[in-house]
Amino acid sequence: MKDKRRLGNDVVCRCITRTGCKAMIRVTLLKQREWVIDKFYDIHNHPLDPPSHVLKQRSHSIFHRSNECKDAVSLLSKAGLSASQITKIVNAFRGNEEDKLKRVQCSNIINSKKFNLGRECHGIIMHFKEKAKHDHDFYFDMDLSKDGTLRSVFWADGRSRSSYCNFGDVVVFDTTYKTSKFSLPFAPFVGVNHHGQSILFGGALLENESEITFTWLFKQFLKYMHESHPISIITDQDIAMGKAIGKVFPKTKHRFCAWHIQKHVLEHPQPLRSRFDDFEDTYNQWVKCQNADDLKSQWKDLKEKYNIMDDSWLGNMYKMRHFWVKTYLKDTFFAGMITSGRCESMHSFFDAFVNSKTMLSDFVLQYDRAVSSRRDVEEDEDFRTLNSKPTLDTDHPIEAMAAKCYTRNIYDIFKKEWKATSDCGHEKISKDSDLVKYRVGHFERKQRKLENC
Template structure:
């Protein structure tokens, strides 16, 4: 888990809705996403209660275990005690409220507004997602309050005070891996129900939880296998997509390819030139919403007002359109962040003493076994379609088993030689001590 957090702990989701044992104590996973944008587990906690003191102890302990590394962004539900602890323990972390939980709370507290107008929900979601600048959000929020007559509602006043934590107008600048909610935790909790039962004691819980972790890690192993042996299809055979496919993991490449497709429908409306800076106003064909893209012709840097790169970690369709205008056919390396690439796990990690942290040997052996089994079964299944192929395969298996045994014969010989030398050295020391 420490290795996973070092590599992918930039974004964390934390949720306490899952309950365990008859006392109904919260079981809270601490999770994120790996380079395939699949669930990765950083830890789990069994809490006695949900007070600010308990959360503070939890986050402090977690921070110590993870060598003081604070996440860039953490997603939680709208809980005051949790927020207090996060502000104290993770002062450098951007705390975001889960968009799904926020909307559910809106349904709960503003039910009268939802019932009165079928447009209230759409207007509320527009405030959550649609604006790039804080002043635009504030204007839209003020319009919502006036239009639906909820200006004096206490809940609306409270969430406006917390606006830095939920509308996208305040969240685009911080890397969040494209995450907006704790739905990852909900998905993980659903899986956990298949492994962990409320009647389990603590020992049974962690035994079964380890099994769940093994299966989560095996899912990444499968994705790594697919990544190494298969390439996702290109929808267009263009250099920028070919290059991106070679670097990104398959899931991230698919998302990037979607952005490239969207770029084909982008229209450039205006361009203000102030070399080396060029400011473009762009919009999607037949839509009025504008985005501002700034390109630097000297260092080939680019930024967009939608801040998609800052938020999700790969370039948006608006930026790709401007790069194409400048005939840049290869994606600049500074816009391929390593955590989304095939090489995300290649870094050496250090422990408290500065020594390299190695993966669990048992996990390495297990992964080897699963990988080799998969390949062997595929070949064996194929050979059963032909008697000659089956005979050939059986003969090669026998030959291969004899060759493999040679590796262990060499290892045993080296161990025997080493043991003999050690015994001689020990006998020599004993003799000298006797003298």
């Protein structure tokens, strides 16, 4: 209502409607002190909308405000679908009605609940307490600020602890995934099981990626996992993360992700490649050195030949060579992993359950659904292994024993290696009371050597 004027017992009001139309109404006061509208002056200042445009007016679009629509959108949103996907599904079920749900309207419904970190924290606590009622091994802890605001949270269930006891030799850790409404880094602890599948040992939402935050998280993880240190851990080249690992996991071999290292190798030494044609070959030969003494010796030659400074990228990488050069890592068990690709694939998997608008309380719910889905796949492989037998290529007792001891997926890996051994021959080199030495090689190569002689 724009303004009003009193004329005796009448009140004349001038207003502008939501569609931009001007109108005047006259309200009369009766003796019983009741107001009655007795005249309406319709004064338009623009052409009327055609019938096809009427339903596009906010006042005529009513479906998105109905409980039916809100309930459907909320249900699909909790299942992890995006606003665009929900809009298509809801409109498909409604048929060809003109008053369809729009993507913006769908987003408004999803975001209609006020995002409040305190409320989100309360929702997470209630969810975790409910889980603890059914899983006595469920564990969670929160790092709170002085005013009670959530900083970070770590959680893991009993199945995760059991998995870690069986397969926790190698842990892959990554914090590049950010999907929650508050952009908190999601940090999963990932391993590999007896089928070669990725499994989750626990998850965390972190305030930041500082050394203090990582130290708190790793201590919580170690506390829940019976103070059992992993043999090795694979991460990206993060300084704060590395310092925290050194403090909390001093017995664990820390390895940098080979994919990230290779990415930087292609970028930083490029000026040296441009200036020296032989740099690429010399560098690769140095990296593949089989022992530490040769590596150090060749580094001196490499440094002098190409004038590499100590404070350059390559110079700094040499100082951290124990975390990425193969000769320092070949004696440590990494379960066949050299990159954080397990976490990357897990991130892609979580994309089916969460998106950038997912609230924290919903995020932990979707985490449970994602983990449950992964475990269903693991149980399928367990069933397949227990209720079927692999086909053997030979009658050798070693292959028969491997087929009996290994799961089908691991046996397939062994089978390729076993088949390759059939192309190898061996000859005795020396023998003493305690040790017999053999030389092993491919038959084809051995035959060529004999022919050349």
